[in-house]
Amino acid sequence: MSHILITGGTGMLSGAVIKFLSKYETVSVIARHQSSFKKISAASDFPHRLNPIILDYSDTDLLTEKINSAIISKGQIKTAVCWIHSFAENSNNIIGEILNTKEICSDYFHILGSAYYDPENISRDIEAAFSKFRYVNYKKIILGFKIENGNSRWLTDEEISDGVVEAVDAGLDEYRIGITQPWESKP
Numbered sequence: 001m002s003h004i005l006i007t008g009g010t011g012m013l014s015g016a017v018i019k020f021l022s023k024y025e026t027v028s029v030i031a032r033h034q035s036s037f038k039k040i041s042a043a044s045d046f047p048h049r050l051n052p053i054i055l056d057y058s059d060t061d062l063l064t065e066k067i068n069s070a071i072i073s074k075g076q077i078k079t080a081v082c083w084i085h086s087f088a089e090n091s092n093n094i095i096g097e098i099l100n101t102k103e104i105c106s107d108y109f110h111i112l113g114s115a116y117y118d119p120e121n122i123s124r125d126i127e128a129a130f131s132k133f134r135y136v137n138y139k140k141i142i143l144g145f146k147i148e149n150g151n152s153r154w155l156t157d158e159e160i161s162d163g164v165v166e167a168v169d170a171g172l173d174e175y176r177i178g179i180t181q182p183w184e185s186k187p
Contacts, residue, residue, distance in 0.1 A: 002025045003024065003027075003028065003070075004020055004027050004077065006029045007084055007091070007095075013081070013157075016162075016165050017029055018040060020165070027051065028052075029052060030053045051070060057084060063094055063095070080095055082110055093126075096129070104135060108136050110141065114144050114178075141176075142176045143177050143178065147185060152187045
């Protein structure tokens with residue numbers, strides 16, 4: 001049984017979730033509100049594969065409980081794709097710990113904003129934390145920007161979703177969507 005976990009899947013990643021629904025038997029998506037899933041269910045040919053997990057991922061006790069429950073009912077999570085805001089950064093570690101305790105290798109795709117490459121703010125703390133997980137392969141998806149006709153712009157939700165699906169399919173340790181250099185050219 002193939003099972004993928006997505007955080008941030010009802011916002012900018014909703015297009016990726018719709019594509020993952022055609023590729024995975026179960027797509028568990030964390031969101032704060034049940035109503036967030038209506039658009040995804042309506043747009044997919046496989047809404048029965050969607051497993052909504054309703055919670056605020058900054059509530060780490062509830063996050064742990066709900067992910068473990070999803071694993072018990074839907075099978076081991078082999079792939080996690082996580083867009084987690086900095087106010088809840090510890091949630092990355094919680095998900096990594098849960099995946100690691102199952103002693104089955106899994107991939108953790110961490111979506112990072114372009115600030116990851118800010119020369120004044122490069123932090124590798126999360127990478128160091130994940131290095132202790134024996135059964136979790138930590139992978140980065142870095143969101144950049146585009147330059148068109150001499151002007152820079154942020155990526156659209158569609159470009160991000162398409163890039164995330166490509167990144168998961170490619171399975172590389174680091175995958176960039178758009179460009180991140182030169183830093184001075186960002187919008």
